[in-house]
Amino acid sequence: MNIVVRFLSFQSSPASKYMDLTMFLTLFVFALLSTQIIDGFTVELIHPNSHSNPYRNPSNNRFDWIRKAYNNSRSRAASIQSRFGIDGSSKFKTNIKPLDGGYAMRYSIGTPPFETYGLVDTGSDVTWTQCEPCIDCFPQSLPIFDPKHSKSYKTVMCNNSDTTCSLDYEFHCSNDNICQYQLPYNDYSYTFGDVATDTLTIGDASFKNVVLGCGHRNKAMFSNSTASGIVGLGYSNVSIIKQLRKEISGKFAYCLSPQSDSKSYISFGMDAIVKGPDVVSIPVVTSSIDPYYWLVLESMSVGDKSFPIRPPPLQSYGNTIIDSGTTVTIIPLYVFDSMKLELMNQIHETPIDDPQGFFGLCFSSVQIKAPKIVAHFVGGDVELSPRGLFEEVEEGISCLTIVPNYLQGIYVFGSQSQVDYLVGFDLEKNALTFKSADCSKF
CATH class of the missing domain: 2.40.70.10 (Acid Proteases)
Incomplete structure (x- = not known):
């Protein structure tokens, strides 16, 4: 960001010069803050079989994750093809949860920030997490996000002045005029809840008024609680990539290690070139x-x-x-x-x-x-x-x-x-x- 400052020469008293300088510095700092651009940021991804994953089931052996991940792949493939009107084969229908085996990212929601984990998914758009009140949720080892404790949380309402509920075909209006979402999966698992806006923090970068899903009914989404939800990196308007497109210059990149004891990363913005x-x-x-x-x-x-x-x-x-x-x-x-x-x-x-x-x-x-x-x-x-x-x-x-x-x-x-x-x-x-x-x- 280039800032050009021109000083004007005029006659004034020492007191007025001090006030002018104070006013200039105040406006200068305000200009810096209001036009700040995030160049880029990078955070670690957690391998599904890593011991650093707080959701990992210690009773699982080192081979369990790949079996679950394979069944996840079959179920996801059937779900994707059914979305385009291609009938699923019986060989593709399984009763295994459709989101096992992915790499997890730590992030925070709300003010003050509430830390949670989600699976990074380029094939999903809505970023959601389990929320209180959890009417029908799958077990997770870490606390569940409670929107009542976030000062910046706001439920999206259906009204003429707010077009948020039209961002995604999976959003709909309830009888109470609350914008809600429902994501069905191929094995009859699902997540259902309110559409909301809140502050999203990834690493050291925070973004206000990001559209998120607050899941109150989530059926059998993750075997052994691999994560508390999904980080949607897909292309549609509701994904965080599209929502933060200007801030991150429409760029993200990841580097995945096949080893559970090795680090993987995801970057956004200029870090992702x-x-x-x-x-x-x-x-x-x-x-x-x-x-x-x-x-x-x-x-x-x-x-x-x-x-x-x-x-x-x-x-x-x-x-x-x-x-x-x-x-x-x-x-x-x-x-x-x-x-x-x-x-x-x-x-x-x-x-x-x-x-x-x-x-x-x-x-x-x-x-x-x-x-x-x-x-x-x-x-x-x-x-x-x-x-x-x-x-x-x-x-x-x-x-x-x-x-x-x-x-x-x-x-x-x-x-x-x-x-x-x-x-x-x-x-x-x-x-x-x-x-x-x-x-x-x-």
């Missing part, structure tokens, strides 16, 4: 009717063999959603089958069936030396990190974190395929950038 000679920039397609960031995946390759993907039926969208809330990557069945055969030819380990019948390709080994696997998008290629390709799901059994989709048309680029990359979202340029990175040193 991804640059360098090795950056891959891919165009993103967005829509006003859904929160997703769409890419066009043209093919997958294993070593020097490429397996093309048929053109997407939804040409205006693309065919693949990049989703931080989905753990595994979901690709067409015909592509998965071809990749599976090639991987079995090139990996010198014993292939076995997943004991629980979930994953499509497993080996009886912990150390898998896999060939290079590349996702070829319109605009650029992303080589998947070896540390995210296979996950130990049981003692001595490792499975591929890419799974088949038994339906056609919509695929998902999940968080395991994004590890060891700085992934940047730029809403101003409609671009997604990838840069190889050691997230523990980001």
